[in-house]
Amino acid sequence: MNLRIIFGFLLLTATFSSIAQETPESWPSPVKDSLNGIVLFDRLEVSRNNRDENIAVWDMIAWYGGDTYRLYFKSEGENQQNDGEPTDIERAELLASRLIAPFWEFQVGIGTRGELTSESNMENYAVLSLYGMAPYQFEVDSSLIINEDGDISISMEAEYDYRISQTSYIQPRISVSASLSESERFDRPTGFNAIRVGLRYRMEVSREFAPYVGAYWSRALGNSADKLRSTGDPVHETGIVLGARVWF
């Protein structure tokens, strides 16, 4: 009799604890992973350079995904007004991205660049990027690019937001490009190709919309500069910009 009670009790406990562990599959997860995305035009601007040329410039990224894996689209380019020349795409890239460290994403993708014409001679390439925030809070996007001909080039962009007030910022910005191998087809000698330094003052109307004014200085470097000099083209350029940082 006693044994039966004990046995019954054990059975009951066993049943109870097994019930306690079971969560039916039809139940929703108490917390779900979220997918998010953003389209950010970091630069959407009109610049006027020291040769009185007006140039429209865009520099954007868009991403969609979770915390670890994201899909990126990056695009950058310019169009000089009234020069009869086509739009110049500096990059249009589609990348798969993985978070590899708290502040760094490793990205792999494909891209294209060149002048957008009907008899297009676009440079298609594969790209590896390290994208994120370096110590001292510099936003960095550095890429290693290998084109169809096997030419390798590198580009690096860094910018920093210095807060003047709660809604205004001074933003220095630097971008550098270099080639590890010469590309005759795309007119890129080895060594450093170009550097561009900019400074912008940005004021937020809202977090999503922030107009800015700024200035930049750029010059060709090394063999690229020599090449320009030999044809009598200017090696450096300065300009002022007016634009907005916009995201949605």
Added chain:
Amino acid sequence: MSNQLSKSRRKFVKSAALTFGGATLLRQISPAWATPEGLTRSSQNLTPSFGDSTLSGDTIEMAIGKESKLIAGSAGRPITINGSSPGPLVRLKEGQHVTINVTNNLSESTSIHWHGLILPYTMDGVPGVSFPGIAAGSTFTYEFDIEQNGTYWYHSHSGLQEQLGHLGPMVIEPKDGDIGADREHTIILSDWTFEDPHDVFRHLKVAEGYYNYQQRTVDDTINDIKNQGLVNTIKERAMWSRMRMNPRDILDVTGATYTYLMNGRDPQTNWTALYKSGESIRLRLINGSAMTYFDFQIPELELTVVAVDGQPVKPVTVGEIRIAVAETYDVIVKPKGTKTYTIFAQSMDRSGYARGTLATSVGKETTVPALRPMPELGMAAMGMSGSHEMAEMGSAKTNNNHGSKANHSSSDVMPEMQNKSIPVDEISIKHSPDGHGPGASMIAKNPVSRLDDPGIGFDGVSHKVLVYSDLTGAIQWPDNREPTQTIELHLTGNMERYMWSFDGKKYTEVDKPVHFKYGERVRLILVNDSMMYHPIHLHGMWMELENGNTPSPRKHTISLKPSEKVSLLISADAPGNWAFHCHLLYHMDAGMFRVVNVS
């Protein structure tokens, strides 16, 4: 309605066209069309969101809906419970058996979790852990015995519904009905936004610092240079920016979008609690907000804390209490004569406040204190106390450092606290070998116990601020066994991407629940490896805070300061699956959540 609108527009066009000096007229009639209250006529027909009703008895009916209501003078669409938000006060009695029928009139699933109640896990109301949730159009019946008394609350545990006002107070009277005072008032604090909570969450995810309008600027740097010299300023700024951390990251969502409410009223509406001369009053304080820590005070009135998280503590008299999200405090106040007092709760980041009045008749008000300056995290937040860098930086900025504050607020009053050794001091903690992975942008190098530290934001405060080391249980809890199982969990996050987790892993990244062996006494060690405050809530079982006092206070929600470690004792006496999570709503939703399985 549309008729009315077009009529007024027609009228406007007509009068504007017919009148010279139209500008004057424009100003007069502009409210009808040019202000955000373009729907004034309909807004005027709206009832306020709060209803102030009480539900009690053996059977309670609650209906969840979504209605247009007036909140802080504007039309919002809160989730209502029996037509109001916050919902009605559920007032029960210890020892009773209660049946609560919750009907879901929303178009999505919902739930109610009874925060702090000891009950069977199937009645705990967490979708996916205790039950499937309450489907749209259906009714779920909660049924359980009330085995405790005190101040608690209830809220939705489904998605982000809590942010929409799906919450309410819950009071359980003791068996003898004695409230320990002549009168009582229940005060539930909350944070309301007119934004869709999913938009709020997205802003946090894609644009770090979206709601923070109190960041450091060039002015702060100039002031620092004046106060502590160029070299120290550079050193300190370099340290923060090298770590890629923000010392002004106090609360993620701020007064930039929130209106802080006291019993559903905004500060202008001025909720009033009445008293009669000579009375003692028990205030049941509940922080029902989604994301906001409040610093609560009634200037010129002492607060005698008699219960914490519904559980009695030995009375301790203070001037101010930091109420973490989801905590409750019962305080006794004794107003003098027929004086009028301001009930003031400022958000921890000083971006706003909730306010009410304690007076002998309605319509009275008195001075509302100014918000204190925005606090700034000290080096201790990085878990560097004791390290070389801390020694270096600590001297640079003693003013803003929490350490100086602890001295005056607690150790002056109770010097013996400082020397009391507590178990967690002796326990060495372990970080996972990979530093908790990419989900953790920081690990506390040297986490310490900070139970006698009121935290940041009390600089220049002359009254005593409650600290956890002040709390002593008023009665001996039933289980005095030594722990036989130890579990260590780290609170981790990556603010830049708004990732929040335990041990660097989100809820969706772990395949097993945390296991408490049924019947065992468990010691839970929590280590805050992040720069933020986190209120950690365990469902279904009490956590006895090992603060060196006997009996120790017991809590359902324990707040951890940056780089703090605590130890808690738990009697694993409640079989089933229980939620365990950070009670900052968006941290929980981001993955700072675990299931605890007791079996």
